[in-house]
Amino acid sequence: MAAVVDTLRAFFAPSTFVIDSENAGDVVARENLLDRAMGPGRRRKSSEKLRRGRVPAEGLALVARDRDAHVIGTVRLWDVEAGVDRDGHAVPALLLGPLAVDPAHEGKGIGGMLMRAAIEEARKRGHGAILLVGDAAYYERFGFFAERTQHLVMPGPFERNRFLALELKDGWLDGAAGILVASGRKLTLPPLQRAA
Numbered sequence: 001m002a003a004v005v006d007t008l009r010a011f012f013a014p015s016t017f018v019i020d021s022e023n024a025g026d027v028v029a030r031e032n033l034l035d036r037a038m039g040p041g042r043r044r045k046s047s048e049k050l051r052r053g054r055v056p057a058e059g060l061a062l063v064a065r066d067r068d069a070h071v072i073g074t075v076r077l078w079d080v081e082a083g084v085d086r087d088g089h090a091v092p093a094l095l096l097g098p099l100a101v102d103p104a105h106e107g108k109g110i111g112g113m114l115m116r117a118a119i120e121e122a123r124k125r126g127h128g129a130i131l132l133v134g135d136a137a138y139y140e141r142f143g144f145f146a147e148r149t150q151h152l153v154m155p156g157p158f159e160r161n162r163f164l165a166l167e168l169k170d171g172w173l174d175g176a177a178g179i180l181v182a183s184g185r186k187l188t189l190p191p192l193q194r195a196a
C-alpha cells in the first residue's frame with residue numbers, strides 16, 4: 001500500500017488532496033461524509049448487508065485528505081464469496097463500497113483516484129475480482145462490467161444492470177454462480193464492563 005500511496009502523493013503533490021490509508025481517527029469523519037454524500041437510505045442497501053458487522057479487507061480502506069488532512073473522500077473493499085465455481089468451491093472476491101466524495105469537493109478527480117488506488121492495491125494483494133453495485137456509465141471506465149456477474153446475485157433487492165465486476169485475474173469469475181456471502185473478518189467490540 002505504501003508504494004501506491006507514495007506514488008499518488010508524488011503525482012498530486014501540488015494538488016489539493018492526497019490518497020492515504022484510513023486510520024481509526026477517520027471513523028467519525030468518514031461516517032459524516034457518507035451521510036452527506038449518500039443520504040439517510042444508505043444503510044438499507046443490499047451491499048450494506050454484506051458489510052454489516054465486518055471490517056474491510058486488509059489494507060483496502062482508503063481515504064482522500066485535503067491539505068489540512070480532513071477526510072474528503074472514502075472507498076473501502078470487503079471480503080466476500082462470489083457464489084461457487086463449477087466444482088462447488090467458494091469463489092473469493094472483494095465487494096467495493098461505498099465510494100463517496102464530499103459534495104463540496106466533487107469534480108476534482110478524487111473519486112477516480114480513489115478507485116484507481118483501490119484497484120491497484122487489491123491487485124497487488126493478490127485478489128482475483130472486485131464486485132460492486134453502481135452506475136455502469138461511471139464504473140465501466142475502470143473495467144467494471146455487468147457480464148461478469150450474470151450468474152451472481154446480491155442478498156436482497158438490487159438492479160441487475162448496476163451489479164458489476166472487474167476481474168483482476170483473467171477468468172477468476174468463470175463459472176461463478178450463486179449469492180454473494182460476507183466472508184471477511186468480523187468486527188469485534190471490547191467486552192462491556194459492568195458497574196459493581
